[in-house]
Amino acid sequence: MSEHAYIETKPKFSVIWFVPIIALCVTIWMLYQHQLNKGHTVFIKMSNADGIIAGKTQVRVRSVKIGLVESLRLQLEQNAVIAKVQIDTMYEPLLTSDAKIWVVKPRIDESGISGMNTLLSGVYLELEPGTSKIQSSLFTLQDEPALIGADIEGKRYKLKSRHAEVLDVGTGIYFRNFKIGQIESANFNIDNLAMEYGIFVFSPYDQLIADNMIFWVASGVSINLSTEGIDVSTGSLSKLIKGGISVDYPPDQAPSETAEAQMTFALHENFSTALEQRFDDFDFYLIEFEQSIRGLRSGAPVEYRGMRIGTVEQAPAQLKRNGQPLYFQQDSTSIPVLIRIEYGRLFERSAIAREYWQQHIEKWIRNGLRASLKSGNMLTGAIYIELDFYPDAPDARVMTSSLYPTLPSVSSGFTALSEQVTKLLNKLNDLPVNKTLEQLDGTLKEYRQLAMEMNELVDSFNQTGTANKVNENLDNIKVTLTQLTSSLRQFEKTLTHYQQDSTMVEQLTDTLEELESLSNTLKPFAKGLNEQPNMIIFNKQTPDDPEPRKK
Amino acid sequence: MRYFGSCFFILLLSACSNPTSQTSQYYGFSLDLSQQQRAEASQPAHTLKVNTVKMSGTADQQGIVQRLDDNKVSVAQYHFWAEHPRYMLTRSLTQALTRDLSQWQILNADVPTTPANSYVLSIVVDDFAGHYKAGSLVSGRWFVYTHRNGDTELLIHRPFTLTEPLKENGFSPLVQALQVSWLKLSADISSQLATITQNPDGTN
Numbered sequence: 044m045s046e047h048a049y050i051e052t053k054p055k056f057s058v059i060w061f062v063p064i065i066a067l068c069v070t071i072w073m074l075y076q077h078q079l080n081k082g083h084t085v086f087i088k089m090s091n092a093d094g095i096i097a098g099k100t101q102v103r104v105r106s107v108k109i110g111l112v113e114s115l116r117l118q119l120e121q122n123a124v125i126a127k128v129q130i131d132t133m134y135e136p137l138l139t140s141d142a143k144i145w146v147v148k149p150r151i152d153e154s155g156i157s158g159m160n161t162l163l164s165g166v167y168l169e170l171e172p173g174t175s176k177i178q179s180s181l182f183t184l185q186d187e188p189a190l191i192g193a194d195i196e197g198k199r200y201k202l203k204s205r206h207a208e209v210l211d212v213g214t215g216i217y218f219r220n221f222k223i224g225q226i227e228s229a230n231f232n233i234d235n236l237a238m239e240y241g242i243f244v245f246s247p248y249d250q251l252i253a254d255n256m257i258f259w260v261a262s263g264v265s266i267n268l269s270t271e272g273i274d275v276s277t278g279s280l281s282k283l284i285k286g287g288i289s290v291d292y293p294p295d296q297a298p299s300e301t302a303e304a305q306m307t308f309a310l311h312e313n314f315s316t317a318l319e320q321r322f323d324d325f326d327f328y329l330i331e332f333e334q335s336i337r338g339l340r341s342g343a344p345v346e347y348r349g350m351r352i353g354t355v356e357q358a359p360a361q362l363k364r365n366g367q368p369l370y371f372q373q374d375s376t377s378i379p380v381l382i383r384i385e386y387g388r389l390f391e392r393s394a395i396a397r398e399y400w401q402q403h404i405e406k407w408i409r410n411g412l413r414a415s416l417k418s419g420n421m422l423t424g425a426i427y428i429e430l431d432f433y434p435d436a437p438d439a440r441v442m443t444s445s446l447y448p449t450l451p452s453v454s455s456g457f458t459a460l461s462e463q464v465t466k467l468l469n470k471l472n473d474l475p476v477n478k479t480l481e482q483l484d485g486t487l488k489e490y491r492q493l494a495m496e497m498n499e500l501v502d503s504f505n506q507t508g509t510a511n512k513v514n515e516n517l518d519n520i521k522v523t524l525t526q527l528t529s530s531l532r533q534f535e536k537t538l539t540h541y542q543q544d545s546t547m548v549e550q551l552t553d554t555l556e557e558l559e560s561l562s563n564t565l566k567p568f569a570k571g572l573n574e575q576p577n578m579i580i581f582n583k584q585t586p587d588d589p590e591p592r593k594k
Numbered sequence: 595m596r597y598f599g600s601c602f603f604i605l606l607l608s609a610c611s612n613p614t615s616q617t618s619q620y621y622g623f624s625l626d627l628s629q630q631q632r633a634e635a636s637q638p639a640h641t642l643k644v645n646t647v648k649m650s651g652t653a654d655q656q657g658i659v660q661r662l663d664d665n666k667v668s669v670a671q672y673h674f675w676a677e678h679p680r681y682m683l684t685r686s687l688t689q690a691l692t693r694d695l696s697q698w699q700i701l702n703a704d705v706p707t708t709p710a711n712s713y714v715l716s717i718v719v720d721d722f723a724g725h726y727k728a729g730s731l732v733s734g735r736w737f738v739y740t741h742r743n744g745d746t747e748l749l750i751h752r753p754f755t756l757t758e759p760l761k762e763n764g765f766s767p768l769v770q771a772l773q774v775s776w777l778k779l780s781a782d783i784s785s786q787l788a789t790i791t792q793n794p795d796g797t798n
Binding site: 560563566585588 | 655656657658660662668669670671672673674678724726727728729759760761762763764765767768
C-alpha cells in the first residue's frame with residue numbers, strides 16, 4: 044500500500060481576509076455617516092465673542108436648536124472673531140444670504156426686558172432666516188436683535204434728517220399718537236452729513252403712508268419763539284419720556300397716492316419746520332434796506348398784506364460780489380437781506396403761482412410794490428418783511444445786476460419817523476429869526492406831514508393786529524395748559540398703581556417678607572460656610588457653643 | 595498582608611466619617627395653652643396697634659446670643675431661635691396684652707384699619723441675650739404714640755433693661771429666663787397703658 048500525501052492546492056484568497064475588508068468597509072461607512080451628520084459649516088464674524096463658548100453656545104431659530112458653535116478663532120488683521128458653527132444638515136436651507144444672526148442676552152430697552160432666561164443658561168445665537176434664494180456660509184453678527192421678524196407684514200421706508208437728534212433703533216412712529224411702526228436702523232451718512240433711518244410700518248397702517256406725508260421728531264415738549272409769539276406744546280407722557288417720530292398729512296391736504304416701499308422722506312426737527320420745508324419750489328430775491336435790520340432773523344416770514352408768501356433766508360445776506368461781501372461795496376450803505384419767495388404758499392400748485400409771480404412782479408414794482416420791515420412781536424422785538432404798495436414811493440425796478448433779483452424797499456416804522464423828525468429839526472435849526480410868513484407856513488406843513496406820518500404809524504400798528512396776536516398767544520397758552528393737564532392726569536394714573544394698599548404693593552411686600560425670611564434662615568449657614576468652606580461635604584468642625592451658666 | 599490591607603481600608607473609611615457631629619437645636623417661647631378665648635367685649639374702649647418688634651444690633655439674628663466675660667459676644671452655631679425673634683416677641687407680646695387689657699382691642703400693625711383715637715406701640719430691642727453674670731438680658735425702649743388730627747403725638751417713652759437669673763445650666767433655661775423677662779415687660783406696658791385710659795392726655 045503506497046501512501047501518498049494528498050496535496051491540496053492552497054486557495055488564492057483566504058477567507059480570513061474578509062474580516063479586515065469588512066472592517067474597512069464599516070470604517071468608510073462610519074466616516075461617511077459622520078461627515079454626513081456633521082452638518083453644514085458656517086462662519087460668523089463678530090467684533091467680540093463676549094459670552095460665546097465653543098462647544099456650548101447654540102444657534103437657534105425660534106428657540107429651536109439648529110446648530111452649535113464649534114470653535115472660536117481670533118482674526119487679528121480684521122480685529123474680529125470668527126466663530127465656526129456646525130448647522131444640522133436638515134436646517135441647511137435656512138442659511139440664506141440675508142439671514143440675520145444676533146446674540147440673545149438679557150436686554151433692557153424701551154420695548155421691555157428680554158432674554159432673562161439666558162442669565163442662567165448662558166447666551167445663544169438666534170438666527171432669523173431671510174427670503175433670499177442664495178445660500179451663504181459667512182455671516183456677520185448683528186449688534187442688535189432684528190426687531191421685526193420676516194413674517195410680519197408691512198413696508199419699509201427711509202427717513203433722512205439733517206437736523207434732528209439721534210433717535211434709537213426701536214423708537215416708535217406715531218400717526219396721530221397711535222403707534223404704527225418703528226425705527227429699524229439708524230446710520231449717519233458721512234458723505235452727505237445726514238442721519239439715515241430705516242423705518243418699518245406695520246400692515247395695514249402702511250396704506251396710510253402717502254407721497255405727501257410729513258415726518259417730524261416729536262420730542263415731548265417743544266417751545267417755539269417766533270414772530271407769532273411763544274408756542275409750547277407737549278405730547279403724551281410716554282412720548283414725553285421715550286420721544287418718537289410723528290407722521291401726518293399736511294394740514295388742508297388730502298392724502299395722495301400710497302407711497303411705494305423704500306421711498307425716502309425727509310425727517311424734520313418739529314412740526315412747524317416740517318410745514319415750512321414743504322415749500323421746496325422757491326426763488327431767491329435780495330432786498331437792500333437803508334435802515335437797521337435788528338430783530339430780523341433767518342426764518343422770519345415775508346408777507347404780502349398779512350399773507351405769508353416767503354421766508355427770510357439770510358439777514359444780512361452772506362453773498363459775495365467780486366470776492367467781497369455785498370455790504371462791503373463802497374458805493375452802497377444798504378444792508379442786503381436774502382429772502383425766498385415760496386410759490387407753494389401763494390397757491391398749492393406752485394408751478395402756476397411761479398408763472399403768475401414772474402409775469403407780474405415787474406408791473407407790481409412799477410406800481411409801487413416795496414418791501415419794508417414791520418414789527419411782528421413787540422415783546423420779543425422780532426420783525427418781519429412786508430410787501431405792500433406805496434404809490435408815492437420813488438420809481439424803482441427789479442435790479443438784476445446782483446446774484447439774485449433785488450426788490451426795492453422803503454424805510455418804515457421808527458426809521459421813517461426818525462427821518463422825519465431829523466428833517467424837521469434841521470429845518471428848525473435853519474429857521475432865521477426874520478423868516479417870512481411863507482416860510483412859517485412851510486414849517487407848519489412839515490408839522491402836518493409829521494402828524495400824518497404818526498397817524499400812519501399808529502395805523503400800521505393797528506394793521507399788524509398786535510391785539511389779535513396777544514389774543515392768539517393767550518389761546519396758545521390755554522391749549523398748552525390743557526395738554527399739560529392731560530399729561531399730568533396720565534402721570535397721576537400711572538402713580539396710582541404704586542400707591543399704598545394697592546394689590547401690587549401688597550404682593551411686593553409679601554415677596555419682600557418671604558425674601559427676608561429666607562435670608563434669615565440662610566444667615567447662619569452663610570456664616571458657617573464663611574468659617575468652614577467645606578462644611579457642605581464634611582460636618583461642621585466649629586467648636587460647641589458655650590453653655591449658658593446658672594450663677 | 596491581607597489583614598494589614600483590610601485594616602488600612604477600614605482606617606481610610608473611618609477618616610472620612612465624623613462620629614462626633616453636633617446637630618442644631620431650635621428654641622421658642624413656651625405657649626400659654628391655658629389662655630381662654632376672651633369673651634368679646636361689646637365695644638372695646640380703646641384700640642392698640644402693635645408694631646412688629648424691631649431688633650437692633652446683635653439681637654437681630656436667629657442664632658442665640660450670649661454676652662460672655664471679657665466683653666466677648668458669642669453667637670451660637672448650633673442653637674437657634676426657631677424663627678426670627680422679632681416675630682416670636684411680637685406674637686408673645688400681643689397675646690399677653692390681649693389677656694391683660696380686657697377693655698382694649700389689640701391689633702397687629704399690618705391690619706389695614708386705623709380706628710379714631712387709636713394708640714400705637716413700638717418696641718426696639720437692643721439686647722436679647724444670655725449674660726454671663728445676670729443670666730438673661732433684655733434691653734431696649736418702647737414708645738406709645740397716638741395720631742390726633744393728623745399729627746403724631748408721643749405719649750410714653752420708656753427705656754428698659756430686664757435681667758433674670760437662670761434656674762439651670764443650658765440653653766433651655768436661658769430661653770425660659772428670656773421669656774420671663776419679656777412677659778415682665780409686657781405686664782409693665784399693660785399697666786402703663788391702663789394709666790393712659792384714666793388720663794388720656796398722657797400727662798402722667
